Amino acid sequence: xxxxxxxxxxxxxxxxxxxxxxxxxxxxxxxxxxxxxxxxxxxxxxxxxxxxxxxxxxxxxxxxxxxxxxxxxxxxxxxxxxxxxxxxxxxxxxxxxxxxxxxxxxxxxxxxxxxxxxxxxxxxxxxxxxxxxxxxxxxxxxxxxxxxxxxxxxxxxxxxxxxxxxxxxxxxxx
Numbered sequence: 001x002x003x004x005x006x007x008x009x010x011x012x013x014x015x016x017x018x019x020x021x022x023x024x025x026x027x028x029x030x031x032x033x034x035x036x037x038x039x040x041x042x043x044x045x046x047x048x049x050x051x052x053x054x055x056x057x058x059x060x061x062x063x064x065x066x067x068x069x070x071x072x073x074x075x076x077x078x079x080x081x082x083x084x085x086x087x088x089x090x091x092x093x094x095x096x097x098x099x100x101x102x103x104x105x106x107x108x109x110x111x112x113x114x115x116x117x118x119x120x121x122x123x124x125x126x127x128x129x130x131x132x133x134x135x136x137x138x139x140x141x142x143x144x145x146x147x148x149x150x151x152x153x154x155x156x157x158x159x160x161x162x163x164x165x166x167x168x169x170x171x172x173x174x
Contacts, residue, residue: 047071048132048140051097053080053122056104063111066104067122069097070172075124077131077148078103082118088153089115092162097124100172105162114156123148 050070057063065080078094097103107114122134123143131148133141156162 044126044128044130045140048126048130048134049138051075051122051124051132051134052138053120053134055120056106057111060116061111062107062114062116064104064106065092065120066102067094067097068102068169069099070169071126072099072172073127074098075126078122078124079148081121081123081153082115083121084115084118088150089118090156091153092156094164098166100169102167102169104165104167105157106165107156107160107162110156110160110162 052068052070054066054068055062055064056066067078067080069075074096076096078097080092080094081088082090092105094103094105120136123131125131125145125148131143131145133143133147135141157164
């Protein structure tokens with residue numbers, strides 16, 4: 001027996017308030033999840049921007065290539081591609097570049113054979129497994145592993161027996 005004298009309308013109001021509360025909580029959770037994912041993506045881009053590519057010598061006659069990793073973690077599968085159009089004509093494979101280091105290869109007597117008409121593109125994989133590509137500008141893009149593993153070009157490290165140099169990063173936050 002209903003003793004409220006309202007014929008159950010109090011129950012309907014409570015159900016409506018509960019429904020609105022659930023919808024509001026779900027909406028707030030989705031907003032928070034989106035904000036967290038956006039923040040995480042922004043943080044990943046900021047970290048990827050701590051990797052730089054430099055040429056030693058001049059642009060017309062580079063004497064070597066240097067990759068600097070100012071991140072607090074290592075990067076893997078580091079490759080510098082020299083591209084003409086969409087084709088890789090030469091590349092320098094670094095493999096890993098540890099945190100807070102500058103790794104370089106000097107071209108030595110092979111310097112006249114470096115394709116200076118090419119676009120220099122840096123590709124690497126970060127600790128989360130994401131692939132990145134940096135073009136001059138610097139223009140940073142996330143790429144897939146197929147694009148990172150594209151074939152082509154001469155591997156200058158093995159073809160010319162280049163020796164790797166390693167030193168500390170000039171601007172690492174440690």
